[in-house]
Amino acid sequence: MNIRQIEVFHAVMEAGSVTGAAAALRVSQPSVSKHLRLLEADLGFDLFERFGNRLTATTEAEALFHKIERTYQGLSHLSRFAESLKNHPSGETSAAAMPLLARRWLPDVVSPFLQEHAGASIALPVRSSHWIMEATASGKIDIGLVLDTGEDIDTHRERLLRIPLVCAFQSGHPFNGRDRISVSDLSGETLITLSNFDQWRLTVETELEAAGIRPTRRVDTFTTQIACELAARGSGVTVVDLLTAIEYQARGLEWRPFEPELSFDIALIRPLTRTRSRLSNELVQRLKEAATKTQDELIAAHAGDCLRSSST
Structure with a gap:
């Protein structure tokens, strides 16, 4: 029993005749009849009762067709699944x-x-x-x-991404009237710094040391979000990424470009x-x-x- 024989048998069962199966498969009627006889020979039993040109499916043929139908449905499901993988990988x-x-x-x-x-x-x-x-x-x-x-x-x-650093502060802070905040402006301010960004921290520290600037005190925190939350509440000023500063603008936070220009x-x-x-x-x-x-x-x-x- 081979795939072609199964295909022919399935077509005959669906069409109800050799003529209909031949048309569906686009082959000759003798070719369909030949494959049916070979399938029956391989199985060792008849699939159809023949009355002239008419075929009547046996009980065994109905049982086999039911099994093949389930296989065809499985293949159809597999085909749809493959198409889904193509368009939407899982x-x-x-x-x-x-x-x-x-x-x-x-x-x-x-x-x-x-x-x-x-x-x-x-x-x-x-x-x-x-x-x-x-x-x-x-x-x-x-x-x-x-x-x-x-x-x-x-x-x-x-x-x-390349993200610039900016100076962020509460909206009522005196910095609000300036167009840029320089490193020297941080003198006398409470500076909120970040403990988990070594390179970031080092860059800001280097600029402070180079300018000889010492903030009044420091508030050290772990994330830019906490730094912005503190700055928005007036706990100090902070040098943070522009992405986070923009997010907190609606919460009473203002920001200005920082000099010298720094980014990461x-x-x-x-x-x-x-x-x-x-x-x-x-x-x-x-x-x-x-x-x-x-x-x-x-x-x-x-x-x-x-x-x-x-x-x-």
Whole structure:
């Protein structure tokens, strides 16, 4: 019994005649009759009772047809599943991000992605850049979003975003009347600093030391979100990324460009050796598209504030 014989038998049962089966399969009637006889010979029993040109299916033929129908339905389901995989890859992937991106930016990208990929599962650990780099290099994470320190790690790395640093403060602060905040303006202020961004902290500290500036006191915190929450409540001023500062504008936070101009890069990293799934590749593409849009918005916001402030 072979696939062609099964196909012919199925066509005869559906059409109800050799003539109808031959038309459906686009073959000659003798070819259909030949395959039926060969199938019966292989099975060792008759599938049809023949009365002249008429065929009547036996009980065995009905039972076989029922079984074949289930197989055909399974193949149809398999075909639809394959088409679904083509258009909407399923499976599992992971994307680890530093807190700066994990609170809002990453969910804004991942949420619609999950809606379009109903069969997909995604792990989204939030960790320090150092942890993410090590986890990605070891193949534990598919995608990492980290502060690009230039550290030589065993991953594929590409820049995703360049984010300027700005000085953020409560809306009623005297800084609100200035168009830019220089490092010397921080003298006598309570400075809210970040403990989990070594490169960021070092950059700001270097500028303070070079200018001989000492804030009145310091408030050390872990994330940019907490720094902005404190600044919005008047607990001090902080030098943070523009992405977070914009998010907190509606909560009583103001910001101004910082001098000297400082920025940092966010990198997208992936393992060098781990096999990349279609799902993770699509997520990477979505992250890049969102990053391009965000970069344009940051550039416009930073330039717009400079222009707005300088005109007042």
